[in-house]
Amino acid sequence: MxxxxxxxxxxxxxxxVLLDRGQYRSSVQTLEDAKSLVNLSSKLGGEVQLSLVTAYQGVDKLDDAIALCEELTRHPNLAIRQQSQRILYILKAPQLKRPEAWMTKIPATNSEDNPTPRYVQAKPATKPMKTSSLDLEDITQMDTKDNGFIGLALGLFIIIIGGLIWLS
Structure with a gap:
């Protein structure tokens, strides 16, 4: 080879691996190195660039992620084009305002004497989707047979209610 x-x-x-661990800055550097070495129009080149889009998103370089994703919508590989179109749709979606109650207060680590709360939100840990033979629209390949869960849950519910009535 x-x-x-x-x-x-x-x-x-x-x-x-760095991306999966949430080490986005290191992941960006490593993936940019890989991008500089690979044939960008190959399937591997497209996969490297899709991962780089996710890493850019993790370090809040949304403009870079969108620009690269837009380039990938013209990639020679059909699967890469389709995947980049899906990701681009998500990247361009309007950002929702998050209530303060959804945020976690973490004291700043820059000064032990004066810990001021700051708000932290988790970075997206999305991976590029892997292509598979099962398409999202094709439910004919899914196992849709009843596994009896609803019947079991309903039976347990009736037993519990009956027990509570009997005890009272």
Missing amino acids: DSKLEQVKLKYQQGQ
Whole structure:
């Protein structure tokens, strides 16, 4: 196997691991290194760039993520184009205002004498979607047979209510 291709695959895997761990800054650097080594019009090049879109989103570089995703909508590989279109739709969606109650107050670590609360929100930990033979619109391949869960839950509910009535 070609040495350059091995380097790309190694950098891509390292970038994915960093991305999965939430180490977005390191992931951006590693994936940018992989991007500089790979043929951007190859499938692997598209996958590296899709991961980079997610890493950009993690470090609040939304404009860079959108720009790269828009480039990927013209990628030669159909799966990469479709995936980038889905991601682009999500990236361009309007951001909702989050109530303060949804945020977690964490004391600032810059000064122990004067801990002032700051608001922290988790970064998205999304991974590029993997292509599979099961399409979201094709439910004919899904197992839709009844597994009896509702009947069991209803039976337990009736037993509990009956027990409560009997005890009172």
